[in-house]
Amino acid sequence: MKTINKEKIVLASGSPRRKALMTQAGIAFKIHVADIDESIVDPGTPPENYVCLLSKIKARAVAPNYPDAWTIGADTIVAIDNTILGKPVGHLQAVTMLSRLSNREHSVFTAFTITRPDAHDVVTRVINTRVRFKKLSNDEINWYADTGEPYDKAGGYGIQGIGAFLVKEISGSYTNVVGLPVCELIDALASLGAIRFKETK
Numbered sequence: 663m664k665t666i667n668k669e670k671i672v673l674a675s676g677s678p679r680r681k682a683l684m685t686q687a688g689i690a691f692k693i694h695v696a697d698i699d700e701s702i703v704d705p706g707t708p709p710e711n712y713v714c715l716l717s718k719i720k721a722r723a724v725a726p727n728y729p730d731a732w733t734i735g736a737d738t739i740v741a742i743d744n745t746i747l748g749k750p751v752g753h754l755q756a757v758t759m760l761s762r763l764s765n766r767e768h769s770v771f772t773a774f775t776i777t778r779p780d781a782h783d784v785v786t787r788v789i790n791t792r793v794r795f796k797k798l799s800n801d802e803i804n805w806y807a808d809t810g811e812p813y814d815k816a817g818g819y820g821i822q823g824i825g826a827f828l829v830k831e832i833s834g835s836y837t838n839v840v841g842l843p844v845c846e847l848i849d850a851l852a853s854l855g856a857i858r859f860k861e862t863k
């Protein structure tokens with residue numbers, strides 16, 4: 663596959679969705695999962711600051727291992743009524759989250775940080791996508807929670823999977839909901855000189 667790298671890139675993430683989106687975008691990269699405790703950030707932090715902070719922490723945890731590469735860290739959350747919804751633990755939490763999102767609009771915030779060990783946080787960006795759920799019946803909620811899909815996903819759903827049936831409307835970046843805003847990420851990597859669209863001889 664044709665790639666657009668000019669320099670080495672490391673993805674500090676264990677998310678299979680982020681891996682798939684980066685591959686789809688034609689970026690060559692290595693994965694090094696950031697081994698961090700996400701609970702170090704206060705869940706009462708405003709949602710945009712929360713994701714920015716976690717994306718920085720993930721990128722910073724991995725970058726020192728790769729002096730000659732750009733390291734990308736990212737974080738995704740769902741926010742409704744200024745409350746952060748992370749990944750549900752167990753059926754009851756999944757059902758509670760999905761019930762809260764039913765028939766309403768919420769924000770999905772993804773932040774990414776691109777850094778190198780010889781620089782401070784070079785770029786941090788946060789993107790907000792507005793998503794409206796249809797009105798869900800209890801049967802639909804329970805059935806979906808039982809598919810197992812909600813449990814490793816912010817807000818308890820996956821728009822790219824079975825969870826597509828929950829979403830009535832979306833305004834903004836689709837890939838941002840899945841875990842990485844590809845358009846903005848590519849722009850940021852290009853402006854740092856990490857990728858290029860022109861062949862160099």
Ligand SMILES: Cc1cn([C@H]2C[C@H](O)[C@@H](COP(=O)(O)OP(=O)(O)OP(=O)(O)O)O2)c(=O)[nH]c1=O
Pocket residue numbers: 674675676677678679680695696720736737738739740770814815816817819820821822839840841
């Ligand atoms: C809302 C939504 C989230 N998600 C996923 C994207 C992220 O993988 C996950 C949010 O958890 P994150 O903590 O952002 O990421 P992660 O734990 O999966 O991976 P890492 O910290 O190693 O980078 O939710 C979907 O896949 N689809 C969706 O529709």
